[in-house]
Amino acid sequence: MTALHADRRGTGPRLALVHGFTQTRRCWGPIAEDLAADHELVLLDAPGHGRSADVALDLVDGGRALADTAGPATFVGYSMGGRFALHAALERPAQVRALVLVGATAGIESADERAQRREDDEARARRIEEIGVDRFLDEWLALPLFAGLSPEAACREERRENTAAGLASSLRLAGTGTQLPSWHRLGELSMPVLVVAGADDEKFLTLGTRLAEAVGGDVEIAAIEGAGHTAHLEQPGRFLAVLRPWLAARGL
Template sequence: MNLTVNDRTYWVEDEGSGPPLLFLHGFTGSTNIWEEVKGHLPGFRMIRVDLPGHGKTGDIGVLSMEEVACDLKAMLQELNIERLSVAGYSMGGRTALFFASMYPDMVDRLILESASPGLRTVEERKERIRKDRNVIDLLENHGIEAFTDKWEELPLFESIKELPASRRHSLRKERLANDGSGLIASLEGMGTGVQPSLWDDLKTLDKPVCLIAGEKDAKYKKLNEEMAEIFPQAQLHLVKNAGHIPHLEKPDIFSEIVRQFMI
């Protein structure tokens, strides 16, 4: 369904009954990335949102993480949800962390998959903005297919090549369904380079946090090991034979981790 908050319209899917659990997708994704996980998690009210620039929400302008978190709060109020648990993958994990930091009284539990609190230094953020500018140039000058070809070749997604062809095709179709202008707006407003660092906020977020990363994803494995040392109440799960997208590569294992955490 379409839900309009703060003069912006988002695509939201609200299914099932039980404890509410909000799922936020990563860059180039949409609500569809959680379809297989949904089948493994009966007994929850599963709310999925297409974030700005993605899926059926599409290009609604350049929005900061803070603005998106504010919109999520308004959406949940429209759905009569006062408190819930939040799960996010990659960019969606950063968004979930922002939401929990801004509205801690609304969050019961936090599930972060292949996510980070951002980049620690100004220099790192400037370098990331420079790299994102190259991505934006590719989208502007060569279109979504050329961008997707390059995106799929990133070392971060190497383990995806081990998936069956049908699942790789579905993932590619999902990425190609996005609009280039929406992805550009997403990078400009919610990219890792432009968001403030939340590393200093981790120690004050005193609620149960489940950190999930793939064992093959060396970068995020290390990041999540660091995060686990800082969060007051964190548990870390490293998924064997998985890379950057455990919920896609090992949906049954990912879902069981979430289910056990939510009990």
């Protein structure tokens, strides 16, 4: 078993939180503060990130490692973390009591588009290795995808814990271009699933709608008003107003 670093806090039903690319376990801000009041939180560093910087795993093995590290829990994953959490649910379903996906996808179906994304991620990996984490974060956080993040919510200082080698490894092994499409497997998910996207994040709202339709069963989708891709950090109050009642209704 490959162990990942995780910080644990709080008591109650267990929630495993899996961050996005260039973030770390410490990038959940007010979400973690609120949920730790009545939950046990397992704040994970994904492969290639934070104190798991030296762990090089693809999405399948990374999903297994996240599930094995956290133990039985409700998994909450954002973007890259959502893709890892989805693989945890597919590979270790007994460990995933419920699944919350924020700004996530089940993969790019077009082989040509996947190949192009791998090329883009390889170029980005080389860029990180060339200029280092600090300068790369300047470029990354300037992308339109993150325009809705306040300076505080961007958790720039926390992201500086990452290493160039770890982030480059993450892109090469667990970037979207490496993700084999799993749309055809979503019907295997028997646990409750909540799909969340920012109302202003048209791409991932469309993907989220498709995810929810493919899962079937106990599944809900929620659009967070006034938020883009990083919905839980852009509008933490509105995100919690969706998440908390959903968890409570299922005894989670």
